[in-house]
Amino acid sequence: MAMKFGVIIFPGSNCDHDAYWAFKEVFQQPATFLWHDSSDLQGCDAVIVPGGFAYGDYLRTGAIARFSPIMEAVRKFASTGGLVMGICNGFQILCESGLLPGVLMRNKNLKYICKPVHIRVESTDSPFTHSLRRGEVLEVPIGHMEGNYYCDEATLQQLQKQDRILFRYSTPEGTITPEANPNGAIDNIAGICSEGRNVLGMMPHPERASETALGMTDGVRILQALVTSGTLK
Amino acid sequence: MTSPENAAITAEVIRDHGLTQDEYQRILKWLGRTPTLTELGIFSVMWSEHCSYKSSRVHLKRLPTRSKLVVQGPGENAGIIDIGDGWTCAFKIESHNHPSFIEPFQGATTGVGGILRDIFTMGARPVAVMDSLRFGPVTKEPGDSGRWQTDQATIHKNHSIVDGVVGGVASYGNCFGVPNLGGETKFEPCYNGNPLVNAFALGLVKREKIFYAKAAGAGNPVIYVGSKTGRDGIHGATMASEEFSEGSEAKRPNVQVGDPFMEKLLLEACVEAMETGAVIGIQDMGAAGLTCSTCEMGGRGAVGLEIELDKVPQRETGMTPYEIMLSESQERMLLVAEKGREEEVFAVFRKWGLDAVEIGQVIPENKMRVREHGNVVAEIPNEALTDDAPLYHRPVEPWVSPVAKEVPDGIKFGTKKDLTGEFHALLASPNICSKRWVYEQYDSMVQTNTMQGPGGEAGVIRIKGSQRGLAMALDGNGRWCYLEPKLGAMHAVAEAARNVACTGARPVAATNCLNFGNPEKPPIMGQFSAVIDGLTEACIALETPITGGNVSFYNETLGEGIYPTPVLGIVGLLDDTSKAVGSHFKAPGKAIVLLNENRKKHIDEAQVEFGSSEYALHILGAMWGAPPKLSLGAEKVLHQALRQLAAEELVESAKDCSDGGIAAALAEKGFAHNIGVDVDFASSGLPLECVLFGENPTRVLVSCDAGHVSRIQQVATNFGLAARQIGTTIPGNFQVRVDGNPALRAEVSALKESWATALDRALHSDVKAAAV
Numbered sequence A: 001m002a003m004k005f006g007v008i009i010f011p012g013s014n015c016d017h018d019a020y021w022a023f024k025e026v027f028q029q030p031a032t033f034l035w036h037d038s039s040d041l042q043g044c045d046a047v048i049v050p051g052g053f054a055y056g057d058y059l060r061t062g063a064i065a066r067f068s069p070i071m072e073a074v075r076k077f078a079s080t081g082g083l084v085m086g087i088c089n090g091f092q093i094l095c096e097s098g099l100l101p102g103v104l105m106r107n108k109n110l111k112y113i114c115k116p117v118h119i120r121v122e123s124t125d126s127p128f129t130h131s132l133r134r135g136e137v138l139e140v141p142i143g144h145m146e147g148n149y150y151c152d153e154a155t156l157q158q159l160q161k162q163d164r165i166l167f168r169y170s171t172p173e174g175t176i177t178p179e180a181n182p183n184g185a186i187d188n189i190a191g192i193c194s195e196g197r198n199v200l201g202m203m204p205h206p207e208r209a210s211e212t213a214l215g216m217t218d219g220v221r222i223l224q225a226l227v228t229s230g231t232l233k
Numbered sequence B: 001m002t003s004p005e006n007a008a009i010t011a012e013v014i015r016d017h018g019l020t021q022d023e024y025q026r027i028l029k030w031l032g033r034t035p036t037l038t039e040l041g042i043f044s045v046m047w048s049e050h051c052s053y054k055s056s057r058v059h060l061k062r063l064p065t066r067s068k069l070v071v072q073g074p075g076e077n078a079g080i081i082d083i084g085d086g087w088t089c090a091f092k093i094e095s096h097n098h099p100s101f102i103e104p105f106q107g108a109t110t111g112v113g114g115i116l117r118d119i120f121t122m123g124a125r126p127v128a129v130m131d132s133l134r135f136g137p138v139t140k141e142p143g144d145s146g147r148w149q150t151d152q153a154t155i156h157k158n159h160s161i162v163d164g165v166v167g168g169v170a171s172y173g174n175c176f177g178v179p180n181l182g183g184e185t186k187f188e189p190c191y192n193g194n195p196l197v198n199a200f201a202l203g204l205v206k207r208e209k210i211f212y213a214k215a216a217g218a219g220n221p222v223i224y225v226g227s228k229t230g231r232d233g234i235h236g237a238t239m240a241s242e243e244f245s246e247g248s249e250a251k252r253p254n255v256q257v258g259d260p261f262m263e264k265l266l267l268e269a270c271v272e273a274m275e276t277g278a279v280i281g282i283q284d285m286g287a288a289g290l291t292c293s294t295c296e297m298g299g300r301g302a303v304g305l306e307i308e309l310d311k312v313p314q315r316e317t318g319m320t321p322y323e324i325m326l327s328e329s330q331e332r333m334l335l336v337a338e339k340g341r342e343e344e345v346f347a348v349f350r351k352w353g354l355d356a357v358e359i360g361q362v363i364p365e366n367k368m369r370v371r372e373h374g375n376v377v378a379e380i381p382n383e384a385l386t387d388d389a390p391l392y393h394r395p396v397e398p399w400v401s402p403v404a405k406e407v408p409d410g411i412k413f414g415t416k417k418d419l420t421g422e423f424h425a426l427l428a429s430p431n432i433c434s435k436r437w438v439y440e441q442y443d444s445m446v447q448t449n450t451m452q453g454p455g456g457e458a459g460v461i462r463i464k465g466s467q468r469g470l471a472m473a474l475d476g477n478g479r480w481c482y483l484e485p486k487l488g489a490m491h492a493v494a495e496a497a498r499n500v501a502c503t504g505a506r507p508v509a510a511t512n513c514l515n516f517g518n519p520e521k522p523p524i525m526g527q528f529s530a531v532i533d534g535l536t537e538a539c540i541a542l543e544t545p546i547t548g549g550n551v552s553f554y555n556e557t558l559g560e561g562i563y564p565t566p567v568l569g570i571v572g573l574l575d576d577t578s579k580a581v582g583s584h585f586k587a588p589g590k591a592i593v594l595l596n597e598n599r600k601k602h603i604d605e606a607q608v609e610f611g612s613s614e615y616a617l618h619i620l621g622a623m624w625g626a627p628p629k630l631s632l633g634a635e636k637v638l639h640q641a642l643r644q645l646a647a648e649e650l651v652e653s654a655k656d657c658s659d660g661g662i663a664a665a666l667a668e669k670g671f672a673h674n675i676g677v678d679v680d681f682a683s684s685g686l687p688l689e690c691v692l693f694g695e696n697p698t699r700v701l702v703s704c705d706a707g708h709v710s711r712i713q714q715v716a717t718n719f720g721l722a723a724r725q726i727g728t729t730i731p732g733n734f735q736v737r738v739d740g741n742p743a744l745r746a747e748v749s750a751l752k753e754s755w756a757t758a759l760d761r762a763l764h765s766d767v768k769a770a771a772v
Helices: A016-026 A069-079 A089-096 A153-161 A219-227 B011-016 B021-031 B037-046 B097-102 B104-120 B152-176 B246-254 B260-276 B289-301 B321-326 B342-351 B420-427 B478-483 B485-502 B522-541 B603-610 B614-618 B632-647 B661-671 B688-693 B706-718 B748-771
Strands: A005-009 A031-035 A046-049 A083-087 A103-105 A113-121 A137-144 A148-150 A165-169 A189-193 A199-202 B070-072 B079-084 B087-095 B125-135 B180-187 B196-206 B221-226 B279-284 B304-308 B332-337 B355-363 B367-372 B375-381 B450-452 B459-462 B469-475 B506-515 B546-552 B565-574 B591-597 B653-656 B675-681 B699-704 B721-731 B733-738 B741-747
Touching: A005 A016, A016 A031, A016 A219, A046 A069, A046 A089, A069 A083, A083 A089, A089 A103, A089 A199, A113 A189, A137 A219, A148 A189, A165 A199, B011 B021, B011 B037, B021 B037, B021 B375, B037 B289, B037 B321, B037 B375, B079 B506, B079 B546, B079 B565, B087 B104, B087 B469, B087 B506, B087 B565, B097 B104, B097 B152, B097 B196, B104 B125, B104 B152, B104 B196, B104 B260, B104 B279, B125 B152, B125 B260, B125 B459, B125 B469, B125 B565, B152 B180, B152 B196, B152 B260, B152 B748, B180 B459, B180 B469, B196 B469, B196 B506, B196 B565, B221 B260, B221 B304, B221 B342, B260 B279, B260 B332, B260 B342, B279 B289, B289 B304, B289 B321, B289 B332, B289 B367, B321 B367, B321 B375, B332 B342, B342 B355, B420 B614, B420 B661, B420 B741, B420 B748, B469 B485, B478 B485, B478 B565, B485 B506, B485 B522, B485 B565, B485 B632, B485 B653, B506 B522, B506 B632, B522 B565, B522 B632, B591 B632, B591 B706, B603 B688, B614 B688, B632 B653, B632 B699, B632 B706, B632 B721, B653 B661, B661 B675, B661 B688, B661 B699, B661 B733, B661 B748, B688 B733, B688 B741, B699 B706, B706 B721, B721 B733, B733 B748, B741 B748
Parallel strands: A005 A031, A005 A046, A046 A083, A083 A199, B087 B546, B125 B180, B304 B367, B506 B546, B675 B733
Antiparallel strands: A103 A148, A113 A137, A113 A165, A165 A189, A189 A199, B070 B079, B079 B087, B087 B196, B125 B196, B221 B332, B221 B355, B279 B332, B304 B355, B367 B375, B450 B459, B459 B469, B469 B565, B506 B565, B591 B699, B591 B721, B653 B699, B675 B721, B733 B741
């Protein structure tokens, strides 16, 4: 059964159309845009918080977006088990909104970084990774200035204990090393999920690795998992 | 220069505005009275070199600007070509050199912002940017002697300029959400006090949805949209029309400040407003701000615009008419809407949280009229500011290269049999080494259309919902133009087009950014005129008309000019993106074929030409001679051959041999996938250095299945080109022999280390050393 995807547009979102294209054209799913100023999720089964610079990322990335009417609706949606996927700026917004723990600080080298990286699948227990293999390595690009994930020690232990770290930066062979960590993220964290496992935040962009024309296709594996997660219920 | 409106127009005031006495007399004649200070300011920016092209226009007329595909040539905000399937693309390159020296980060951001507005003001959504950057050296070089001394302090200053400019380009494009497909980054001592920041942008628009910067219909409302007007950037255009002197850095307040978030909102709102059908004409407020958009939109439509300054949204209180008219605050547009449909436009801008205010209306007279509190503070005929701005036939004196033709004493060729050590150094030299440090700061993938991003021959994007794609490249070679301006300019066109052709695309149109010194010096005008001749000849031969661009003069500091530096942007069409060819080797065991012009070089000719190469400059520490000869006929057929090879899917990769010669090209082709080569060249009696590192044009290395070699040779022969298999790709090792003797031997990973880390090391090592 097809799922309906809603992609949020904040002023300053710039990967909104990319996510929409991926679900609508690549995966042939019903998809719609959700305007930041509305609190109507239009009956979507999954909400995508896309990359970009919501509200110019002024003050702090995601700090203004969290107050938008749409995010209020997303918080309610998530609390009832609704699927939410935050990519890049979306991850930052989910952290600021309290849907995910921790914070994304400026990259270790203080510069924006855009390049393909390798991430290792750490858990397959989520709607976003159920069809992947644990330990599998995916090549997916990053593009961010603030991707340096940080949380306190207790939170990190909880994330680990609850198997909520879904992706970690690794070498192409799947080894977790400091050199494979592009931005200084604690424990090489590239993506985590909520306690209910229905909210994902990740810095790499699977939608940028979803067609052969783009030279990378591993992102398909992640998006495909989400598209087929309806069958899990 | 914020004196009261009624200030006396003294000789000093006129001079401070960069106007000559002759020009002032012309103003008096146009107006039939003494101008107000506001009017004088308006004339001074519109008649500045930057806005009026008064020194260059007579020469620019020689450039070819038409073809069947050209929908819009020079004269609008951007050129437009037809790319098929109902689509057109708008593109242009523009300089932001002067502000980028004074305030590198903001200078670069506003350069990118300005060119993006030029694109979307035509109704086109920007889908790609590229940039061509030139800086002074960031490391001590052996060739660093003679005219341009680069001391340690200058090197450090250059580091901060590089860091600021790259950060600025990144910050703006990344936030705006347009992929950066690369370009070029070059280092040469002549750019020490005058870095060049040339930004290129390209956008897509359906043919029937193109917008023009033209007003029409007396009584229609004039609407101001976007950011509020502040005091920033006043006289930016005039600053860009002067040489730098000791006090130039005090001009920092003349540099505008960019806000890419605002520009992103402006893009979305403008595109949506255009969709309503209520917009008649639209122009961005770039150089010369409200002044330029008001008189140009009126002038193009043979009508006038009358505006009331009280209604202009202002960021600061107490701004004078002079300041409002001359402000270059960023992210602003002026549009003319259909009377009665204003509300449709306002609604769109409200939705995006932007100011949109009716500030005046179209009037039947062909003049701009500016009011403050209802009183007229400026009233000037449009043509006085636009078409009839001063035009100068500046004296032209042929440029004579100050560099000797002959090989300097003390330089001996062919004394060494193995040049592996020199090759490592060459790969690590600033102009050849990897520019990863630069382009990884740019978002090259947003919009998910990028098929080939930075680091290759050309940028390639697909067009969603179509088989088609576009390839684009920027190239220039200031050193070659310095030695021989006309030939150097021809090379810039040929190389950019060749890079585009390597992808399998057909180069169809060009845009140019012409960076020069002071046009009041006859030899500089000699360079300029010769460069125009070269561009004209090459663009006609390669069928790439110039659809727009810009001229940047006065790139001089303390009387010393930059090398004449035309930068060419070439756009090519790909009919089927699934057949696009990349530049990297993909696998070992493939044949390597060199496609080139069927012509042998005499040893004397080769040695004279070698003096303009990167090897001569960076390894031998000398410069002499002239750029390599170029046959435009051979170049043209090479591009055709490449297109046919791509269409028949005969090659897996194609790359031209330019900086660092064939050796550098072979190595660079293997770095992405750690693939080496086993190659043997015939020297044909030339010294080893010239064979390996000579920079002859019109040469492309392709790799292919062994079974395709004979077909490739057949295609080449049909075009009158040579195609020789020079070797094969192998795993991990780089082995080049000349006449059977080993000349270069290394592991690919070792060569890559030299190449990949050099820029990073150059930009950081000196800082550390200085801190100790």
